[in-house]
Amino acid sequence: MRAFALGYHDILDGGGPDSSGFPGATAARYKLEAEEFSAHLSAIAGVNAPVLADARTLGTKSSGAVPVLLTFDDGGAGALAAADRLGRHGWGGHFLITVGRIGTNGFLDKEGVRELRRRGHVVGSHSCTHPERMSVLTPEVQREEWTKSVLILSDLLGEQVDVASVPGGYYSSAVARTASASGIRTLFTSEPTSRLHDVDGCLVIGRYSVLRGMAPSVVAAIASGGISPRLGQVLLWNAKKTAKVLGGESYLKVRRLIVSRGRQS
Ligand SMILES: [Zn+2]
Known part of the structure; x- marks a missing residue:
């Protein structure tokens, strides 16, 4: 089973980078202006990518085009601005919430989290405290992060929450095992792969992280899985343009992502 999952963070709706999500320059690299995000969605629509509103239905899909998941x-x-843009395409997204930050500066409050769910989006956990490196924590602490966040969210939404994403991009199979033991059945990581796998009954889904300045054509190529050698060159060229904005380290990340995608297709 495969899926092309795109990993977004904050969508900025007129405010500065610190108006949504975690403050600082590192976090800002993952924040997109609403207009830039809209251009990505148009590009995804332009390649007729089959956006799947709920990753939990993945197992029930028969073979066909590889579905696209937006997370x-x-x-x-800014999550509500993202939801507004998704709504224009009739698409559903997966919103993974840092539960310990609900109602704090720059983050959704309880009503905002409920509103996402009311609009039909999947709402899941992104841990309680957003540990920088989840995979180095003891299993007990990992379990506490998952269990507590799922409990609070389930209580807030009045339904069992069983979707999550790993904070900070530090994934290991132990992280999936503690997630599964906490009732999580779908877990998004930041590993750039379209191949899904199961860990103790939890479906683990890799994602392609989206950076600010990433060309819509790159995102559309990921979503459509259509990377030919020639298109690969175009993507690299676009990634280099992005690098001018972001600096060398990000360029390497984007390049690794594209090379990794190329190997899979
Ligand atoms: Zn995060």
């Missing part, structure tokens, strides 16, 4: 980490205040 949003952190639970920043």
Whole structure:
């Protein structure tokens, strides 16, 4: 089973980078202006990518085009702006909430989290405290992060929450095992792969992280899985343009992502 999952973070709706989500320059690299995000969605629509509203239905799909999943980490205040843009395409997203930040500066409050769910989006956990490196924590602490966040969210939404994403991009199979033991059945990581796998009854889904300045054509190529050698060159060229904005380290990340995608297709 495969899926092309895109990992977004904050969508900025007129405010500065610190108006949504975690503050600082590192987090800002993952924050997109609403207009830039809209251009991404148009590009995804332009390649007729089959956007799947709920990853939990993946197992029930028969073979066909590889579905695209749109995910949003952190639970920043801009999530509702992202939901507005998704709504224009009739698409559903997966919003993964840092539960300990609900109602704090730059993050959704309880009503905002409920509103996402009311609009039909999937709402899941992104841990309680957003540990920088989840995979180095003891299993007990990992379990506490998952269990507590799922409990609070389930209580808030009045339904069992069983979807989550790993904070900070630090994944290991132990992280999936503690997630599964906490009732999580679908877990998004930041590993750039379209191949899904199961860990103790939890479906683990990799994602392609989206950076600010990433060309819509790159996102559309990921979503459509259509990376030919020639198109690969175009993507790299676009990634280099992005690098001018973001600096060398990000360029390497984007390049690794594209090379990794190329190997899979
Ligand atoms: Zn995060």
